[in-house]
Every structure is written in structure tokens, then in C-alpha cells.
Amino acid sequence: MDLQALRWFQAVADGETVTETARLANITQPVVTRTLARLEQEVGATLLRRSGRRLHPTPAGRLFKEYADTVLARWDDGLRAISEFVExxxxxxxxxxxxxxxxxxxxxxxxxxxxxxxxxxxxxxxxxxxxxxxxxxxxxxxxxxxxxxxxxxxxxxxxxxLTEPLLLAVPPRHRLARRQKVRLAEVTDEPFVVLRTGMGLRTLVEEICHEAGFAPRIAFEGDEVATLRGLVGAGLGVSLLPSQQPGLSRGAAPAEAARGEGAVPLIPVSSPVCARQIxxxxxxxxxxxxxxxxxxxxxxxxxxx
CATH class of the missing domain: 3.40.190.10 (Periplasmic binding protein-like II)
Structure with a gap:
């Protein structure tokens, strides 16, 4: 089996179009198409099915991709190992x-x-x-x-x-914005800006709020902490955010450093314990x-x- 065929299958199954795959490989699109067709013949099953401009893996394709990913990763590991053995x-x-x-x-x-x-x-x-x-x-x-x-x-x-503190982010003119410390129960009735369900920080925030005696009222679900912080600054709600401060790893953070930078105050929480393990x-x-x-x-x- 041609490893290049597996790489092109992997790329297409991961969402690239055949045209994009061909351009990145500096070859023509029909070459990729014929190679994928030969791969399906060799495997004995339809691996990709067209939907719009893109090909999407069939159930057989999704199963096969798990093994193709492993084969390619192990091959790349072997090449790296030989390179590192030499240098x-x-x-x-x-x-x-x-x-x-x-x-x-x-x-x-x-x-x-x-x-x-x-x-x-x-x-x-x-x-x-x-x-x-x-x-x-x-x-x-x-x-x-x-x-x-x-x-x-x-x-x-x-x-x-290390253990990284999670700090309470509030809008600049929030009633708690100038506090040195807060109890999380003080924002029981506030709307929360959080990451999407399934992300580790979202789960941790919900667990901490439950420990404080309430379920957070969700105003917005995002994909990135930077987005959450910006929306808190806009006044959409409050959030529990990682400190993201260089140097916190070597010991306890000074109170002023822990308060954060820029327009969004980040306030240490006295109870319950708000931190995540890294x-x-x-x-x-x-x-x-x-x-x-x-x-x-x-x-x-x-x-x-």
C-alpha cells in the first residue's frame, strides 16, 4: 500500500478538498482522485462519499482512518527516531x-x-x-x-x-471590580460567560459553582478564553478565568499580579478553592x-x- 495514498486519504477525510490536497502536494487533482479510487479498490470498500464540494468519510472510511492515522504516525515516529539516533x-x-x-x-x-x-x-x-x-x-x-x-x-x-489559580473576571464598572478578594457566592445571581459544554474548563467552572451552592446562569458559551474575557469587559457577564500570568508556576502569585491586566479586573476568590491542575x-x-x-x-x- 502506498503511504502517499494514505496521507491524501487522511487529508481529505480531515476536511481538505481534493483540489486543496492536490495543490499542497503540487500535483493535479485527477492524480489524487485516481489514487483515492485505487485505495478504495485495494481496501475493498467505499471510504469517501461526495457531499457538495467535499468528500466525507463513510462509516467504513471512519473506521479505516483510525488505522491509517496510526500507521502514518508510527511511520513518522520511525523517521524521527532514526533522525534523532543520528543527531x-x-x-x-x-x-x-x-x-x-x-x-x-x-x-x-x-x-x-x-x-x-x-x-x-x-x-x-x-x-x-x-x-x-x-x-x-x-x-x-x-x-x-x-x-x-x-x-x-x-x-x-x-x-x-503546577496549580493555576482561576480568578473571577468582572466588567470594569462592576460592583466588585475594586475588591481584593471575593467569595464566589457573591455572584450567585450574575450571568456567566463560559466555554462550551465538553471543554475541561467549562466542567471545572460548573463544579466550583456547585461547590459554592449554585448553578451558573449561562449568558454565552465560547470557544476561547480570550473571547470570554472580551465579553466580560463588554458587560455581558462574569466568568472564572485562568490567571495566565507568567511566573505563577513557581509559587503563590502576588495579589496585585493576580488581579489581571487591562480593562477587565481579575479578582482572587477566597472560597471555594478556584484552581486547576496543569x-x-x-x-x-x-x-x-x-x-x-x-x-x-x-x-x-x-x-x-
């Missing part, structure tokens, strides 16, 4: 992380590692916490910076790196290539949790 200090580290860590934690981890390993390279992927577990399982990344999974699959290892995850039944293993060991050594 271990210039290897690639495939690293996944949640969106909220891209502004402070991931840059700090990477810069510290590159200081000791200047030839290392990173293949970075952002995603929601639960999706990162699937990305890890498929082998698309070797390591992921994420929160703990309550239903962690077998062989998933997670080591805590750690490094990997599957111990997937042998880590040398560069990824070196990065994991560096992070666990420098950030013992």
Missing part, C-alpha cells in the same frame, strides 16, 4: 497543548529546553483537553500539556507541573523517541509540581 540534539518534539497555555506556559517550557538544546525543534498542536488525549493516542503528538482526565484511558501517564501527559505503551523523552525528562526535572 539526537536536533530531533523534533511533537507537543500538544491546550489553547490557554500558548501565551505563557508553553513558551516558557520551550525556551528553557532550547537554552540547553538549541538544535531541537518542536511540532506544536493546540486543541481542547479531551481532544488532546485522542491526539496522543493516535501518535500525532508524543506529549501533551493538559489538565487531568477524570476518565483517563489505560497507559496514560499524567504528572502535575500537567504533562504521555502514553507509556508508546515508546518515546529520544528528543521527546529528553524534553519530558527536562520538564519533569525543572517543574516537579
Amino acid at each position: 539526537p540534539d536536533t530531533g523534533v518534539v511533537p507537543l500538544g497543548f491546550m489553547h490557554t497555555f500558548g501565551t505563557w506556559l508553553v513558551p516558557e517550557l520551550i525556551s528553557g529546553y532550547l537554552h540547553a538544546h538549541p538544535g531541537a525543534r518542536f511540532d506544536l498542536r493546540q486543541d481542547a483537553d479531551r481532544a488532546l488525549i485522542d491526539t496522543l493516542r493516535s501518535g500525532a503528538v508524543n506529549l501533551a500539556i493538559t489538565t487531568p482526565s477524570p476518565d483517563a484511558p489505560d497507559h496514560l501517564r499524567w504528572r502535575r507541573l 500537567g504533562l501527559a504521555w502514553f507509556d505503551d508508546h515508546p518515546l523517541p529520544p528528543a521527546s523523552r529528553a524534553f519530558r525528562d527536562h520538564v519533569l526535572r525543572e517543574w516537579p509540581g
Whole structure:
């Protein structure tokens, strides 16, 4: 079986059009079409079905893609392992992380590692916490910076790196805006701006509010923390947001630093405890290539949790 055919199938099944796939591969569209048709003949099932401009995987295609993803990830791992065996200090580290860590934690981890390993390279992927577990399982990344999974699959290892406070974000002219600390129960009747259902931070916020004795009244559901913060600033509601402050990982944050920046006040919560655990995850039944293993060991050594 042609690995290139698998890559083109993977790209189309992930949402690219045949035209886009051909353009990125610098070939003609009929070549991709014929290659995908030969793949279906070899597999013995229809893998893709047209809907509008795009091809979408059939049930058989979705099943086959799981195995195609694994084959391609293992092949890429093998190429990386050989490259790192020859030049271990210039290897690639495939690293996944949640969106909220891209502004402070991931840059700090990477810069510290590159200081000791200047030839290392990173293949970075952002995603929601639960999706990162699937990305890890498929082998698309070797390591992921994420929160703990309550239903962690077998062989998933997670080591805590730090505890990050969650702060109450309120509009600039809110009655609590100048407070040094608040109890979460003080916003029982306020509308909340939160992430969508299924995202880890959304679940955590609901659990904390339940501990404070109320269910949050949802005014808006978003996909990114930056959007939530902007809408809080516009007066749409309040929210519990990660501090996202560089340096919080090394100890307790000063009160003034924890209050946040810009137009949206971020206020520490005195009760209940408002924080999330952040750690490094990997599957111990997937042998880590040398560069990824070196990065994991560096992070666990420098950030013992």
C-alpha cells in the first residue's frame, strides 16, 4: 500500500478538498482522485462519499482512518527516531497543548529546553483537553500539556507541573471590580460567560459553582478564553478565568499580579478553592523517541509540581 495514498486519504477525510490536497502536494487533482479510487479498490470498500464540494468519510472510511492515522504516525515516529539516533540534539518534539497555555506556559517550557538544546525543534498542536488525549493516542503528538482526565484511558501517564489559580473576571464598572478578594457566592445571581459544554474548563467552572451552592446562569458559551474575557469587559457577564500570568508556576502569585491586566479586573476568590491542575501527559505503551523523552525528562526535572 502506498503511504502517499494514505496521507491524501487522511487529508481529505480531515476536511481538505481534493483540489486543496492536490495543490499542497503540487500535483493535479485527477492524480489524487485516481489514487483515492485505487485505495478504495485495494481496501475493498467505499471510504469517501461526495457531499457538495467535499468528500466525507463513510462509516467504513471512519473506521479505516483510525488505522491509517496510526500507521502514518508510527511511520513518522520511525523517521524521527532514526533522525534523532543520528543527531539526537536536533530531533523534533511533537507537543500538544491546550489553547490557554500558548501565551505563557508553553513558551516558557520551550525556551528553557532550547537554552540547553538549541538544535531541537518542536511540532506544536493546540486543541481542547479531551481532544488532546485522542491526539496522543493516535501518535500525532508524543506529549501533551493538559489538565487531568477524570476518565483517563489505560497507559496514560499524567504528572502535575503546577496549580493555576482561576480568578473571577468582572466588567470594569462592576460592583466588585475594586475588591481584593471575593467569595464566589457573591455572584450567585450574575450571568456567566463560559466555554462550551465538553471543554475541561467549562466542567471545572460548573463544579466550583456547585461547590459554592449554585448553578451558573449561562449568558454565552465560547470557544476561547480570550473571547470570554472580551465579553466580560463588554458587560455581558462574569466568568472564572485562568490567571495566565507568567511566573505563577513557581509559587503563590502576588495579589496585585493576580488581579489581571487591562480593562477587565481579575479578582482572587477566597472560597471555594478556584484552581486547576496543569500537567504533562504521555502514553507509556508508546515508546518515546529520544528528543521527546529528553524534553519530558527536562520538564519533569525543572517543574516537579
